Amino acid sequence: MYVKSLKLKNYRNYKSGFLEFQQGKNIIIGENAQGKTNLLEAVEVLSTGKAARAADDKELVLWGENSASLDLLFENKGYEESLSFEWLLKEPARPGMSGRCQKSIKVNGVKQESIKSLLGRLITVSFSSNDMKILRDGxxxxxxxxxxxxxxxxxxxxxxxxxxxxxxxxxxxxxxxxxxxxxxxxxxxxxxxxxxxxxxxxxxxxxxxxxxxxxxxxxxxxxxxxxxxxxxxxxxxxxxxxxxxxxxxxxxxxxxxxxxxxxxxxxxxxxxxxxxxxxxxxxxxxxxxxxxxxxxxxxxxxxxxxxxxxxxxxNGAAADHFASQGQQRSIVLALKLAELKRVENEIGESPVLLLDDVLSELDEKRAALLLSCVSDKMQTIMSTTHLTAIEESWLDKARIMSVQQGRTSLHLNQV
Ligand SMILES: Nc1ncnc2c1ncn2[C@@H]1O[C@H](COP(=O)(O)OP(=O)(O)OP(=O)(O)O)[C@@H](O)[C@H]1O
Ligand SMILES: [Mg+2]
Structure with a gap:
């Protein structure tokens, strides 16, 4: 299973954007606050129907605009499928706004009643620094x-x-x-x-x-x-x-x-x-x-x-209380890798792995364990602020795209 392309319109800080992905490794590179997380979030929204970071869907619409949309093509067991999500507001979006947000979802061009119909189609497993909340938050x-x-x-x-x-x-x-x-x-x-x-x-x-x-x-x-x-x-x-x-x-x-x-x-x-x-x-x-x-x-x-x-x-002691920072990172990594394996076993193929700037959070040993779990067959979309943390062997096989202020382009060395 892999994502082929993603089209964004007025989504978060993207006025408009179109990206093509390859089956194996994909890297999104950009400085802070350029739109890397927003991009991975867009894929996740089409997979789970929900933006984990957003308290409300209205947050997803570009400020100043009344509507936003995402269109994604993916391949599943040799068949191409499409997923679309559209959000409509009565007034232009602004941070912290209230009011209704009308949603419309399409699977393979056919309008769906509920976000539930997105589930079980494009299967993703995501891992970001936000996941430390599994241990630290409520x-x-x-x-x-x-x-x-x-x-x-x-x-x-x-x-x-x-x-x-x-x-x-x-x-x-x-x-x-x-x-x-x-x-x-x-x-x-x-x-x-x-x-x-x-x-x-x-x-x-x-x-x-x-x-x-x-x-x-x-x-x-x-x-x-x-x-x-x-x-x-x-x-x-x-x-x-x-x-x-x-x-x-x-x-x-x-x-x-x-x-x-x-x-x-x-x-x-x-x-x-x-x-x-x-x-x-x-x-x-x-x-x-x-x-x-x-x-x-x-x-x-x-x-x-x-x-x-x-x-x-x-070892018998409550981890949120007694584990060191490094041990806490290891636990979250172990949990996420277990999730990846469990999902893989269930669907009988590789889910799409979304890695949001996690390598910078992990030391060499942990990063190596994570990367060793990613087979060539598994599509990975990874965001990073710099390529130095990523092994040569990975970079050689990866499609690298840059993002700057909500605009995407192929990375210089791949044009
Ligand atoms: N609805 C919206 N309209 C316009 N801009 C938005 C909206 N939602 C979020 N943004 C902005 O999008 C920008 C990019 O956010 P994003 O989290 O994708 O950055 P990033 O590239 O992942 O940065 P970092 O490396 O710091 O994690 C932020 O400056 C954020 O304020
Ligand atoms: Mg980010």
Whole structure:
């Protein structure tokens, strides 16, 4: 699978642009703030339907313009396919603007209803310095990393997550309304129970999928971590059920409010892994019931995968806390390489690898491990500010393009 060409119009800092890529190695070179990340982001948007850096799609439209578009051609198992994305605004884009952004997506020229139809077509794995957030940022970043991988492997997981998020929104709204009442009627409780069941149903599917994916990723990541540390570091990943831990964070009053047996449904991670879907859904429902008063007081849902976390450990110690900067980089590299291998195994061919200025972040040994995982068959689009960090053997085979202030051209030595 490889990207053949990309056309940009009013996308980020690109007024207009057209790039052709080769099947193997491609390098985008440019100084800071010229548009390297924006270019890789454009490919990722057409692969995942989402710009990871942007809080809102309106950010993608060139400031001063009302619309933006991307058109991409790629080859998949010998067939050429096209993906297009268009954004329309009511008024010219500017930083931090509000208002609606109309999106339109086409696959092979045919208009699609939802971004879901982009998933599972052009499969990418990206790696940028931003990925250090997997270790350093809040739990949401870790959950999103896992969920987005799950969606790439199985596009129908997108529906599960959307259904869960919609139910969560509705349930939180209802909790807010009910929290203002002095007493809940039977009808109120029934209404809440409808959303409890939705949350438990879709929540179970999300938790199970995450646990399954983690168990597939961990042995691969463990091997990479071990190779990077001369067999001296063992990587572990734990899935933390916040609802299970909530008890230790609550005041004694809350526990009393919830009843003395509030711990009755709490199980170990291994037990949860072994649970049937129905059993896990029942456990979530029971936890929701036990946390009900606390939820009403906080006006938010406290039980479910939206609260969970991943804990990385090196030789038994929490990595975000105890690992050195270099060890943290190794962990993220091991995780990303595990992701690459897992995606490769699943689709039975090489995904497109997007490397955004990562070589400058890695020392020689780590960079060599990364490059050794990139076969000639795998299309790689790599951005960099200078070519010196890249091995000769790579440069010889690469198509090199320059970007300057949102304009692209073939690099001087390749014209
Ligand atoms: N919607 C937009 N309209 C116009 N310019 C934008 C928009 N969004 C981002 N930019 C600008 O695009 C420029 C290039 O950003 P980008 O992140 O691609 O740079 P880069 O080449 O990756 O730089 P670095 O080497 O520092 O990472 C930035 O100056 C940014 O402010
Ligand atoms: Mg950048």
């Amino acid at each position: 739990p949401k970043y870790r959950r999103d990393w896992l969920d987005s991988m799950a969606m790439r492997l199985k596009p129908s997981f997108h529906d599960t997550v959307s259904n869960y998020n919609r139910s969560l929104l509705q349930r939180n709204k209802l909790l807010k309304t009910l929290s203002e009442k002095a007493r809940l009627t039977v009808q109120d409780q029934d209404e809440l129970y409808v959303w409890d069941k939705q949350l438990a149903k879709f929540g179970t599917l999300i938790i199970k999928r995450r646990l399954q994916l983690l168990s597939e990723l961990l042995p691969i990541a463990e091997r990479f971590q071990s190779a990077l540390s001369r067999e001296s570091e063992k990587l572990e990943i734990d899935y933390a059920f916040r609802a299970r831990e909530e008890t230790s964070e609550q005041s004694q009053d809350d526990i009393a409010e919830e009843g003395e047996n509030s711990d009755s449904t709490l199980r170990s991670l291994d037990e949860i892994k072994a649970m049937e879907d129905l059993e896990l859904a029942k456990m979530l429902l029971k936890l929701m019931k036990e946390r009900r008063w606390l939820e009403l007081r906080r006006k938010q849902s406290l039980v479910g995968p939206h609260r969970d976390n991943l804990i990385f450990k090196l």
